[in-house]
Each structure stands twice: as C-alpha cells, then as structure tokens.
Amino acid sequence: xxxxxVSNAPPRLRGRLSAWLVEVRAGVYVGDYSARxxxxxWEQVLAGLDKGDAVMVWKAPxxxxxxxxxxxxxxxxxxxxxxxxxxxxFPEPPSR
Amino acid sequence: MSEGNLPxxxxxxxxxxKDRSSLVFVERAQLDVADGAFVAVNADxxxxxxxxxxxxxxxxxxxxxxxxxxxxxxxxxxxxITWIGEGGVRxxxxxxxxxxxxxxxxxxxxxxxxxxxxLRVVRKMFALRFxxxxxxxxxxxxxxxxxxxxxxxxxxxxxxxxxxxxxxxSYDPKDWEAGDVPNRCLSAATAxxxxxxxxxxxxxxxxxAIGFLHTGKPLSFVYDIADLYKLETVVPEAFRIxxxxxxxxxxxxxxxxxxxxxRDAFRRTGLLxxxxxxxxxxxxxxxxxxxxxxxxxxxxxxxxxxxxxxAGHR
Numbered sequence: 001x002x003x004x005x006v007s008n009a010p011p012r013l014r015g016r017l018s019a020w021l022v023e024v025r026a027g028v029y030v031g032d033y034s035a036r037x038x039x040x041x042w043e044q045v046l047a048g049l050d051k052g053d054a055v056m057v058w059k060a061p062x063x064x065x066x067x068x069x070x071x072x073x074x075x076x077x078x079x080x081x082x083x084x085x086x087x088x089x090f091p092e093p094p095s096r
Numbered sequence: 097m098s099e100g101n102l103p104x105x106x107x108x109x110x111x112x113x114k115d116r117s118s119l120v121f122v123e124r125a126q127l128d129v130a131d132g133a134f135v136a137v138n139a140d141x142x143x144x145x146x147x148x149x150x151x152x153x154x155x156x157x158x159x160x161x162x163x164x165x166x167x168x169x170x171x172x173x174x175x176x177i178t179w180i181g182e183g184g185v186r187x188x189x190x191x192x193x194x195x196x197x198x199x200x201x202x203x204x205x206x207x208x209x210x211x212x213x214x215l216r217v218v219r220k221m222f223a224l225r226f227x228x229x230x231x232x233x234x235x236x237x238x239x240x241x242x243x244x245x246x247x248x249x250x251x252x253x254x255x256x257x258x259x260x261x262x263x264x265x266s267y268d269p270k271d272w273e274a275g276d277v278p279n280r281c282l283s284a285a286t287a288x289x290x291x292x293x294x295x296x297x298x299x300x301x302x303x304x305a306i307g308f309l310h311t312g313k314p315l316s317f318v319y320d321i322a323d324l325y326k327l328e329t330v331v332p333e334a335f336r337i338x339x340x341x342x343x344x345x346x347x348x349x350x351x352x353x354x355x356x357x358x359r360d361a362f363r364r365t366g367l368l369x370x371x372x373x374x375x376x377x378x379x380x381x382x383x384x385x386x387x388x389x390x391x392x393x394x395x396x397x398x399x400x401x402x403x404x405x406x407a408g409h410r
Contacts, residue, residue, distance in 0.1 A: 063117045063363045079144060081136075082121045083356040091141035 002038055004029040004045065006054040007074070013048030017041070046071055105132075108149060110174025110405030113299045114369040116152045118362045119291050121184075121355060123157040129165040149173030152295040152368060155180050174409040176295040184287025184351070186315070189294065196410050197301035199387060204317075207382035208306050217308045220381030224324050224374065240309060243323075250327050251335075258339030277350055278338040284351035285330035286322070288358040290315065293322040296371040301408030302379075321375055329365050333357040372406060 004017060006027045014027070020041060021029035033041070038058055045054045053072025060067035064085065070078055079088045125136040127146075134148035148154065148169060153176040156162060162177070167190060170177050178189040195201065207213045215236055222230035222239055226246065230239055248264075255262030260278050267275045267283050275283065297304050297318055307316025309323070334354055341350045362368065403409050 061363065063359045065117075081144060081146070082123075082352075083359055084117070084120050086144050086146065088138075088142045088144045 002031045002033055002041075002056070002058045004041065004054065004056045006045065006049070006052055008052035009054065010048060010050050010052070013045065013050075013052075016044055016048060042069065108169075108173050110172075110403070110409035111149060112405045113152055113296055113372060116150050116368060117147075118151070118359050118368060119153050119155055119288060120146065120151055121155045121157055121180075122146075122160045124159040125161075127156075127160065127162040127166045129163065129169050132169075134166055134169055148175050151175055152299075153178055153291050155184065155291055158182065171410075174299065174405050176291075176298060178291055178294070180287070180291075184284055184291070184355075186287070186290065186294075194298045194301075194303060194408065196408050199389070200301040200407065201303050201306075202387045203384070204302050204306050204379060206387065207379060207384050208308060210382070210384060213382035213384050214308055217378055217382045220378050221309065221320060221324060224378065225327070236309065243309075247327065250331065254332055254335040258335045260335050260338045260342060262335075277341050278335065281334040281338040281341070281350050281354045282331065284354040285334035285358050286326065288355055289322045289326060289330045290318055292362065292367070293318045293325075293371065296368075297321060297375065299406040299408045300372045300375045301406070302375065308378075321371065321378070324374060324378075325365070325367060325371070329361045329367060330354075330358050333361050 002021070004021060006013065006017070006029075009027065014023070017023070017029045020033070020037070021031040024030050031041075038056070042056055045056065049071055051072070053070070053074045055068055055070045055074075057066055057068040059065065062085075063083075068078065068085065075090045075092070076087045077090065079086055122136065125138065125144075127134065127136055129135070130137075130143060133145045136144045136146060138144075146154070154170065156177065156179045158181065167177060171190070176189055179187045181187050207217060218236050218239055219230040222243065225243070231242070234242070251262060251265065254260075255278070262278055265279065265282065267279050294304055294315060302317060304315045304318045305313070307313070307320045310316040310319040313319070337346070337350055337353045337357055340346045340353070346353055400410075
C-alpha cells in the first residue's frame with residue numbers, strides 16, 4: 001500500500017502521478033507497488049514539486065507498521081519521537 | 097473536552113493489545129488533550145499528536161508533565177501510563193490498574209495457592225522459555241537453580257559474541273550511574289520488556305503481584321512472564337548495543353539506543369501478538385478449572401457494554 005499526498009504542486013506533476021496512482025481526492029494518490037517503483041515515484045515527486053510540498057506513506061516492517069517521507073515545507077513536519085515517527089504541528093509564523 | 101469526548105462522537109474504547117505498537121518514552125514535554133487528541137506541547141507552541149490508543153504504554157520520564165484530561169483519555173483507550181525514574185525504573189502506573197476481572201484474579205490465585213498446580217505452571221514456563229521439557233521430579237527451587245545457570249551461560253555467550261567485557265549481572269537501583277555500560281544496557285532493556293509485559297498482564301485481566309517463580313514484589317507475575325521472552329528479545333539487543341558502545345560506534349546514549357533496538361525486536365518477534373496467548377497458556381498448565389461465581393452472588397444491576405479490547409480492558 002502506498003499513498004502520496006501533494007499540495008500546491010504543479011499540474012504536470014499531478015498528471016504524472018496519475019500515470020501510476022489513483023487520485024481518490026484532490027492531491028491524494030493511492031497505489032500498491034514494489035519498493036523500487038515506490039522510489040521511482042518519489043524521485044518524480046522530488047523532480048516536479050517546485051514550491052509545493054508532498055508526503056509519501058507506505059507499509060513497512062517498523063514498530064508502527066508503516067513509514068513515510070516528506071518533501072518541501074509544511075506546518076506539519078515529521079519528528080523522531082523516541083524512535084516513533086510522529087508529526088509536529090508548528091505554530092503559525094508571526095505575521096508582520 | 098475534559099473527558100476526552102467530542103460532542104456528537106461516542107467516547108473512544110480500547111483496542112486489543114496485538115493491534116498496538118509497543119511503548120513510547122516521553123521526556124520533557126507537557127502532555128495534554130487538544131480537540132480530543134493526546135498531544136505533547138512544546139514551549140514554543142509546537143504540538144505533536146501521539147496516537148495514544150495505538151500504543152501498549154507510555155513511559156513518562158522525569159521532566160514530563162501530564163494533565164488530568166490526558167490521563168483520562170489514556171484510561172479510556174486502555175493505555176498504561178507509567179511514571180519512571182532514571183534508567184526506566186518503574187515508579188507508579190495508571191490507566192488500566194488491573195483488578196477488572198475477579199474471575200481471572202481468583203483463577204490465578206487458586207493456581208498460585210495449590211502447590212501441585214503452581215509446579216505445573218513453573219514447569220510450563222521452563223518449557224516455553226528453553227524449548228524443552230523441564231527435568232522431571234524437580235522442585236521449584238531446583239528448577240530456579242537450573243534456570244539461573246542457563247541464563248548466566250547465555251549472558252556469557254552473548255557477551256563473547258558481541259565482544260563485550262562481561263563479569264556479572266550487578267546493578268544498584270538507587271545509583272544508576274554506578275553500573276558499567278553492559279549492565280546499564282541490560283537494565284534499560286529489561287525495563288522496556290517489563291513495561292510492555294505489565295501492560296499485557298493487565299490487559300489480559302490478571303494480577304501483576306501474584307507470581308509463580310517470583311514472589312513478594314508488586315510485579316512478580318510480570319517478571320515471570322517477561323522472563324519467557326527476555327533471552328529471545330531484549331538481552332541480545334542489550335549486549336549488541338553494549339558491544340557497539342564499547343567500540344565507540346554509537347551516536348546516542350546507550351540506554352536510548354537499547355530502547356529503540358528493543359522496540360524493533362518486539363516488532364520483529366511479534367511479541368504483542370504472542371504475549372497474551374502465552375499468559376493464558378502458562379496459567380492453563382496449572383490444570384485447575386476456572387471458578388464459577390457462587391450461586392447466591394448478586395449479578396450486576398447494570399451490565400457493562402462488552403469489552404472492545406482485551407479481557408482486562410474496562
């Protein structure tokens with residue numbers, strides 16, 4: 001199982017992801033591929049992301065049962081919480 | 097929100113232990129409930145949600161603070177919260193404090209009180225632990241002696257395998273820093289296993305204090321069950337990390353490295369799936385019937401909803 005979520009991504013990347021994955025909601029792509037294909041898809045995301053941000057989640061033999069990577073900046077960023085991979089939600093930067 | 101409820105949503109219920117991740121250690125954070133979620137809040141306002149119901153237990157290190165609402169939510173989802181001191185030494189726990197199932201407690205106690213049944217349980221634990229029948233016609237004391245020798249031999253063997261300078265198991269619970277690195281690794285590893293096992297014993301509905309080989313401690317039965325898996329899971333990890341620390345190949349504190357390695361070992365060995373069935377198997381070896389409630393006993397006026405998690409979850 002493999003899920004990719006992109007936000008603020010250029011249309012050409014979204015079209016490219018649709019070549020392998022099903023877009024079940026805006027920017028949410030689902031599929032089931034091997035580790036090698038997963039890495040290929042992630043390379044495509046990195047190459048086409050521009051100023052957007054993305055996360056990819058897949059089933060993995062960790063304590064949690066899954067793993068994920070992110071690219072770009074989002075207020076939610078992954079943190080290592082005592083070896084557990086969690087997500088920190090950062091406060092809004094002060095507006096000037 | 098103080099109850100961890102959201103308007104329009106039924107309160108959360110426990111899930112079974114086998115579906116959970118193992119443990120998380122929390123150091124220097126403020127644990128609270130926000131929008132019904134269990135969150136760690138930093139001084140700068142960063143919030144990290146912890147999937148509390150998906151964990152067997154949360155170990156709070158010195159420096160962690162937890163709110164009433166957060167403890168209430170952990171209790172609702174059946175997650176054990178343990179306050180620990182330096183080096184993972186258990187101080188106090190809450191969440192599912194046991195005693196939820198009198199039928200199971202009475203069964204466990206009846207086996208512990210019957211010398212023949214207790215010996216059968218101890219022999220079963222021996223068989224599970226070493227993968228062979230215990231030698232026949234031995235007393236519990238003699239079996240304990242045989243186990244001790246075997247454990248010491250395993251320690252020596254593992255120390256040699258990972259190049260660890262090992263003399264003997266020794267530690268001072270009052271002075272954590274006094275122990276050598278291999279002993280501290282072993283203490284951190286067993287603390288992990290004991291935390292997880294305590295969660296399992298409580299989830300299964302039994303009393304942590306009623307042990308069979310061990311006795312006289314609040315967690316005697318936890319030590320009994322943890323010993324079934326100790327040599328298989330956490331001890332090799334402790335020696336492996338101690339070996340790496342000895343060679344200067346470790347980029348973090350040894351006890352932290354041990355904890356991470358233990359968590360991986362729990363996953364790899366499927367411990368959370370196996371541990372409650374093993375508790376049942378060990379007690380069934382006592383070969384005593386489960387007690388029926390006395391006929392004149394008064395049944396509850398308001399029956400509870402059936403448990404959603406394990407038998408011991410409320």
